[in-house]
Amino acid sequence: MPESLLEVQDLGIRFGGLHAVRDVTTHIPAGQITAIIGPNGAGKSTFFNLISGFYQPTSGSIRFDGEDITRLKTHEVVSRGIARTFQTTTIYKELSVLEGVMIGHRVRTRAGLFDALLYTARERRDQAASHAGAMRALERVGLAAQAHLPAGALTQEGQKRVGIAMALASDPKLLLLDEPAAGMNPEETVNLMALIRELVRGGLTVALVEHKMSLVMGLADGIVVLHHGQKIAQGTPQEVSRDPAVIEAYLGGHAHGGQMGNTGKVPAAAEGASHA
Numbered sequence: 001m002p003e004s005l006l007e008v009q010d011l012g013i014r015f016g017g018l019h020a021v022r023d024v025t026t027h028i029p030a031g032q033i034t035a036i037i038g039p040n041g042a043g044k045s046t047f048f049n050l051i052s053g054f055y056q057p058t059s060g061s062i063r064f065d066g067e068d069i070t071r072l073k074t075h076e077v078v079s080r081g082i083a084r085t086f087q088t089t090t091i092y093k094e095l096s097v098l099e100g101v102m103i104g105h106r107v108r109t110r111a112g113l114f115d116a117l118l119y120t121a122r123e124r125r126d127q128a129a130s131h132a133g134a135m136r137a138l139e140r141v142g143l144a145a146q147a148h149l150p151a152g153a154l155t156q157e158g159q160k161r162v163g164i165a166m167a168l169a170s171d172p173k174l175l176l177l178d179e180p181a182a183g184m185n186p187e188e189t190v191n192l193m194a195l196i197r198e199l200v201r202g203g204l205t206v207a208l209v210e211h212k213m214s215l216v217m218g219l220a221d222g223i224v225v226l227h228h229g230q231k232i233a234q235g236t237p238q239e240v241s242r243d244p245a246v247i248e249a250y251l252g253g254h255a256h257g258g259q260m261g262n263t264g265k266v267p268a269a270a271e272g273a274s275h276a
């Protein structure tokens, strides 16, 4: 069995009375693609927000690469080697692709607005380093040739790649992708899958949240299923798709708009159900 890069133990967060993530114990093996699935509102994005330090857990612990990162701040988590994309990609459409990746990266790696304003020596050094890092990241996602185009000129898929490049600019070990294929057509989705595979071949570990089951089934080595904030299953795609608790979660409740239910097929029933 591959070594775990990330381990979470009894992880939870409450928002008032709502247990958005509850008692989740799981691991993400190094060098693999792990999919986090579950109906809308299951806690998938919240789980990523906890791992990446955007939210502080109200219970449990997170270990990454042998270190307890439970209480670390976002930029500290980034510096340890975890980067993420967001369910809704915010890119700066008027800026060039390259500038967008540089800014996106810098905003997340340091609290240096003060430096940026004063344009200190450190700022100038950082600028050069972040330019080089951003170009490398754009090469990895196949956008080096588009570096100087306005980001708004790219297709939806291109813009998603920019979001991935922003994350890669911090040179992570673990990349968290929140609905990377949302809004993509089937051809773009296939291209994205090829990109993710290539990144993993290059040594990256990937965890992704996705509703498109063709992507999940075609890409994931392992799947974690969340439902009402709790982990209800973890296993290979085959194991998970046969799991009675998973079938019940997808067909049983329609409290989340029923996007994943009603068709009698599980979990392929969720194909294309992304709501983004």
Ligand SMILES: Nc1ncnc2c1ncn2[C@@H]1O[C@H](COP(=O)(O)OP(=O)(O)OP(=O)(O)O)[C@@H](O)[C@H]1O
Binding pocket: 015, 018, 020, 038, 039, 040, 041, 042, 043, 044, 045, 046, 047, 087
């Ligand atoms: N900052 C917050 N404050 C209050 N409630 C929140 C917050 N963030 C998430 N929640 C709630 O936690 C639950 C889980 O939300 P989350 O966004 O993690 O779901 P999800 O599985 O990513 O769903 P989707 O598939 O729709 O993206 C939801 O009920 C949501 O409203």
Ligand SMILES: [Mg+2]
Binding pocket: 044, 045, 046, 087
């Ligand atoms: Mg979400």
